Amino acid sequence: MPLHRQFSNDGxxxxxxxxxxxxxxxxxxxxxxxxxxxxxxxxVFIDLRETEYLDSSALGMLLNMRKSLGKSVKxxxxxxxxxxxxxxxxxxxxxxxxxxx
Amino acid sequence: xxxxxxxxxxxxxVTVIDDGSSIAREVIxxxxxxxxxxxxxxxLAEFPNKPIRNNSIVCIVAAGDIGSDSxxxxxxxxxxxxxxxxxxxDNPILFERLGMLASDALLWPLASGLLQQRLLYLQQxxxxxxxxxxxxxxxxxxxxxxxxxxxxxxxxxxxxxxRNYLEYAHVHTYLTPVSKFNGDLCLIAPGPLGxxxxxxxxxxxxxxAPATGALPLSQAFFAMSDRGVxxxxxxxxxxxxxSRLLPDDMFCAAILLELSANGERVTYWNGGMPxxxxxxxxxxxxxxxxxxxxxxxxxxxxxFDSRVATFRAPRGSSIALFTDGVTELLGHQxxxxxxxxxxxxxxxxxxxEDFASLVDELERFRGETxxxxxxxxxxxxxxxxxxxxxxxxxxQFGLPFIFxxxxxxxxxxxxxxxxxxxxxxxxxxxxxRHRTTVYLFLxxxxxNALEHGLLELDSSMKQDPEGFxxxxxxxxxxxxxxxxxxxxxxxxxxxxxxQLTVSVTDSGKGTADVAALAKxxxxxxxxxxxxxxxxxxxxxxDAATRTVSFKYLL
Numbered sequence: 001m002p003l004h005r006q007f008s009n010d011g012x013x014x015x016x017x018x019x020x021x022x023x024x025x026x027x028x029x030x031x032x033x034x035x036x037x038x039x040x041x042x043x044v045f046i047d048l049r050e051t052e053y054l055d056s057s058a059l060g061m062l063l064n065m066r067k068s069l070g071k072s073v074k075x076x077x078x079x080x081x082x083x084x085x086x087x088x089x090x091x092x093x094x095x096x097x098x099x100x101x
Numbered sequence: 102x103x104x105x106x107x108x109x110x111x112x113x114x115v116t117v118i119d120d121g122s123s124i125a126r127e128v129i130x131x132x133x134x135x136x137x138x139x140x141x142x143x144x145l146a147e148f149p150n151k152p153i154r155n156n157s158i159v160c161i162v163a164a165g166d167i168g169s170d171s172x173x174x175x176x177x178x179x180x181x182x183x184x185x186x187x188x189x190x191d192n193p194i195l196f197e198r199l200g201m202l203a204s205d206a207l208l209w210p211l212a213s214g215l216l217q218q219r220l221l222y223l224q225q226x227x228x229x230x231x232x233x234x235x236x237x238x239x240x241x242x243x244x245x246x247x248x249x250x251x252x253x254x255x256x257x258x259x260x261x262x263x264r265n266y267l268e269y270a271h272v273h274t275y276l277t278p279v280s281k282f283n284g285d286l287c288l289i290a291p292g293p294l295g296x297x298x299x300x301x302x303x304x305x306x307x308x309x310a311p312a313t314g315a316l317p318l319s320q321a322f323f324a325m326s327d328r329g330v331x332x333x334x335x336x337x338x339x340x341x342x343x344s345r346l347l348p349d350d351m352f353c354a355a356i357l358l359e360l361s362a363n364g365e366r367v368t369y370w371n372g373g374m375p376x377x378x379x380x381x382x383x384x385x386x387x388x389x390x391x392x393x394x395x396x397x398x399x400x401x402x403x404x405f406d407s408r409v410a411t412f413r414a415p416r417g418s419s420i421a422l423f424t425d426g427v428t429e430l431l432g433h434q435x436x437x438x439x440x441x442x443x444x445x446x447x448x449x450x451x452x453x454e455d456f457a458s459l460v461d462e463l464e465r466f467r468g469e470t471x472x473x474x475x476x477x478x479x480x481x482x483x484x485x486x487x488x489x490x491x492x493x494x495x496x497q498f499g500l501p502f503i504f505x506x507x508x509x510x511x512x513x514x515x516x517x518x519x520x521x522x523x524x525x526x527x528x529x530x531x532x533x534r535h536r537t538t539v540y541l542f543l544x545x546x547x548x549n550a551l552e553h554g555l556l557e558l559d560s561s562m563k564q565d566p567e568g569f570x571x572x573x574x575x576x577x578x579x580x581x582x583x584x585x586x587x588x589x590x591x592x593x594x595x596x597x598x599x600q601l602t603v604s605v606t607d608s609g610k611g612t613a614d615v616a617a618l619a620k621x622x623x624x625x626x627x628x629x630x631x632x633x634x635x636x637x638x639x640x641x642x643d644a645a646t647r648t649v650s651f652k653y654l655l
Contacts, residue, residue, distance in 0.1 A: 006333055009393045009410045017331055021520065023544070024573045031570070045411075049294060049329050053523070053537055055544040056629035057573070064566040079366070080294055080329070084537035091635045092628060101366060 002026060005033040011040055014073075017047040024057035034065050037072055044073050046098075049080035059092055066097060075099055112137045113224045114157040120145040120171075122164035124209050128189060128216065132160075135217045145171055149178040156231075158223050159186040163195050164209070179203050185223045189216075251281060254309065258282070261316050264323050266290055269297065271486065273456040274479040275463070277472065284311035285424045285477040288319055290326035291488045295362030298326045298335075299481055301374060301422040302355035302397070307475045314353060317342050318397075332359050333407040336370045336397070340405045343398030352398040356390065356422055360414070364484040367420070368411045372396045375440065377422040379483075381415060384448030388412060390420070414483035421447055426476035433468025442466075453482050498531050498596035498655075505591045510583040513551065519544045522590060532594075535655055539601070542637055545629040546605040546649050547590065552576060554607030554647065555586040560627065603637075604650035 003026055004017040016033045018026065034044065046062070048054075066076055077099040081089060089100055115132055119125040119142050132140045143151045145167065153159060161175055172195075179186050179202040188199040191209035200206030204226070205219055266289040267274055276287055284307035288300040300322050304311030321342055325335050336357055343353050354373035360366070371377070373396035379388040394406050414420070423443070430438040450459040463478075504526070508518050522543060527536045552558045556579040562568040586608045593602040634640055637651035 004331075004334070006408055009408050013411055015331075015333070015409075017334075024576075027570055027573050031566075047331060049292075049331060053520075053540040053544075055541055055548070056632055057548075059628055060563060060569060064569055068566055080296070080361070082294065082537065084535070088537070088541060088632065088636075091632060101361065101363065 003029050003033060007042070011038065012042050013045060014042045015045045015047055017050065019050040020052055022048070022051050022054040022058040022061075024061070027057075027061060030061050030065070031068075034069060037069065039072075041072065041074050044069065044076045046076065046078045047080050048078060048082070048085055051082070051085055054085065054088065059089075059094070062094070062098070077101055112139070113220055114139045114141070114154050115220060116141045116143055116153050116157045116159050118143055118145055118148045118159060118161040118163075118175075120162050120164060120167055122162065124164040124189065124191060125162040128160065128162055131216055132220075138217070138220070149174060153184065156227065157184070158220060158227070159184055160220070161186060161188045161199070161203070163188065163190045163192065163199070165192060167195070175199065176202060185227050187219060187223060251309075254313075255281065257316070258312070261319050262288075264290065265319070266297075271297075271453075271482045271484060272299070272479055273453070275456075275460045275477070276479075277476045279307045279472045279475055280309075282307075282309045282312035283315070283475050283477075284308065285426065285475040286315045286318060287422075287477050287479050288322050289479075290323055291486070292326055292359070293329040295486055295488045296329070297360050297481075297486050297488060298322070298332075299358045299360075299422065299479065300355060301377075301424065301477060301479060302353050303374065303424040303426070303475070303477075304353045305351045311351065314343065314347060314351070317346060318353065332357055332368045332370050332409045336372070336409075337402075337405060337407045340397045340400070340407075341402055344401060344405075347398040352396040354392075354396040354424075356392075358390075358420065358422070358481070360481065360483060360486060362486050362488065364416070364486055365413055366411065367414050367483065368409050370394065370407065370409045375423060375425055375428060377420055378444065378447060379412075379414060379418055379420050380447055380451055382417045382419075382451055384451035386444055386448070387415070387418060416484065417482075419451070419453070419480050419482045421478065421480045423478040424475065426472070426474040427463075427478050429474060430463065430467055430476060431470050431473060432466045433470050435470075438463070438466060453480075456480060498599055499529060501595050501597075503591070503593045505589065508588045508590070510586060513555075513583060513588065514580055518588075518590070519547050522592070526592065529594075531596075531655060535653075538636060539653070542633055542651065542653065543590070543592075543603065543605075545633050546603060546651075547588065549629065549649065550588050550605050550607035550609070550647075551580075553611045554609035555583060555588070555611065556580060557609065557611035599655040601653045601655065602650065603653070604648050606646060606648040608647070 002019050006015050007013065008015065014037055078089065079101045081100065094100060115138060117125065117129050117132065117140060129140065129142060132138050141154065141157065185204045188203045188206040189209055190196050193208065196206055196208045204223055207215065207219065269289050272289055274287055276285065278285065284304045286300065286302040290298050292298060302318060304314050318339060321338055325338065339355065347353065356369060356371040356374040356377055358367060358369040369390055371390055371392040372394040373392050376392065377390040378386055379390065380386050393410065428438055428440045428443055432438060446459055446462055506518065506522060512518060519540065523536060523540050526532050526539060532539060556576060558572060558576060562572045589606040591604045633651060637653050640651040642649050
């Protein structure tokens with residue numbers, strides 16, 4: 001399973017983890033993963049701990065998510081980035097749009 | 102197997118030590134006429150040099166005064182406890198002195214039938230003692246075997262847990278099993294991102310049987326920590342293993358916790374363990390990490406709930422994880438410690454350096470009372486882990502190489518060329534560390550050539566989410582209809598300059614927007630080229646050959 005989606009016990013956090021390759025191959029699956037966040041205004045965590053590869057289409061997908069979720073979520077965090085992934089996000093100035101941990 | 106306790110056979114071997122007296126003759130006559138009695142004789146002069154049957158009862162006849170030489174030989178012989186002896190004498194002094202040493206003594210004359218009765222009794226005693234000796238030997242053998250097996254198992258445990266990072270500076274532990282083998286498990290391992298994992302588990306019961314469950318659990322824990330797997334995925338795997346392995350009446354309560362590298366973000370899953378406690382440096386309990394799930398090994402995969410909980414730990418706070426052996430610690434006043442008392446102790450000794458005093462208090466409470474359950478307490482302080490990322494392998498740049506691949510429509514349609522090229526390049530140790538970046542720029546250059554050069558897609562479509570999805574739908578559609586065209590990817594590595602040179606050529610007609618390198622915008626297109634521009638050097642587009650090329654320094 002390249003994409004794993006799970007709410008926390010209390011429903012206040014949505015965790016989406018992507019394994020291996022994060023690119024346009026996941027475009028539908030990724031949209032689906034955040035399509036139903038409920039009305040609890042959860043915090044979304046994109047867990048990239050096992051993301052080895054990503055390209056600009058993944059960045060586009062993240063931006064689309066941000067656009068489409070808007071105020072229905074509290075914030076979007078990108079967590080557990082490997083150093084190389086982190087530097088790609090930094091170059092794209094994603095730190096201005098997401099909380100990167 | 103023979104029953105050791107069945108009644109002894111009445112058959113009885115007797116060796117009479119004959120002092121030549123009339124009493125001796127009488128005794129021998131009585132024994133010969135007795136049933137089930139096998140009689141041998143030995144003169145007092147020959148005794149005890151003449152060999153005596155192993156299981157024979159020695160019947161020493163000593164009438165009157167037998168002389169000091171004979172007496173001392175008898176006295177030397179009797180204490181050899183393996184042979185039962187009975188003394189028959191008409192001399193009250195001998196009766197008293199030898200009677201204390203021998204198994205039995207009779208004062209002549211004897212009541213009728215008394216001698217046979219006593220011999221039978223001695224015979225039975227002998228059999229019983231032989232049986233006890235046999236049991237003792239067999240027990241000693243079993244004990245030696247169990248000891249040996251325990252040694253082996255201990256060795257296996259030591260090896261299995263050798264990777265356990267209990268000495269990690271930000272964790273203090275107090276782990277006390279009831280027996281040699283611990284049914285509690287406290288595992289600590291660093292993850293690849295500077296994060297740290299902690300598992301506290303408690304198998305049903307204590308001793309060797311539950312401890313064996315620790316082996317597969319710890320193997321899975323260490324392997325998955327190395328990979329940096331998420332808490333939810335780890336517990337799913339643990340449950341999968343435990344539910345298949347453990348018998349129905351055995352399970353494993355567990356709390357798995359991950360602390361991020363910056364020491365702030367805590368993710369945990371608690372199945373059936375006492376609520377771990379988050380407390381600050383003033384000893385105030387901030388949070389209880391209560392169990393929300395069943396223990397591991399109780400439910401099947403499809404019923405298993407791997408949902409985790411997360412929170413942010415304030416700087417300077419700590420988390421106490423413990424098994425019920427701590428709260429159910431029986432004190433010297435026959436009272437359990439209880440969770441309130443534990444919380445009170447934590448609030449009294451909240452700081453890292455107080456841990457020894459906390460343990461002292463626990464031990465004082467317990468006094469001399471023996472433990473009735475394994476006891477495990479671990480306190481993790483929430484601060485930057487200081488573990489850092491896993492060290493990269495030593496820099497070895499090896500051989501220069503050129504890699505070139507010319508991709509025809511059939512390749513473009515059926516495989517992911519970038520992933521293939523990358524898996525080949527990743528075999529080179531020096532490139533492995535850079536695989537994410539190398540993938541990124543190869544993917545950008547390749548997708549640019551394919552999507553704009555060959556498939557003539559328009560990236561302005563990607564501006565809104567619907568168009569974005571449509572763009573990739575169209576990409577797939579046009580790719581499947583692609584009849585001609587090729588993409589040539591060339592990668593050249595020069596170890597002396599540690600430089601990768603990449604060029605990607607397409608045979609299409611579409612407009613490559615490489616020339617118009619976009620500045621950063623929040624739009625989801627044009628970002629690929631911007632990334633290329635920032636991460637590589639000498640990025641150029643040759644319109645005549647339709648080739649984009651760039652360099653990357655490792």
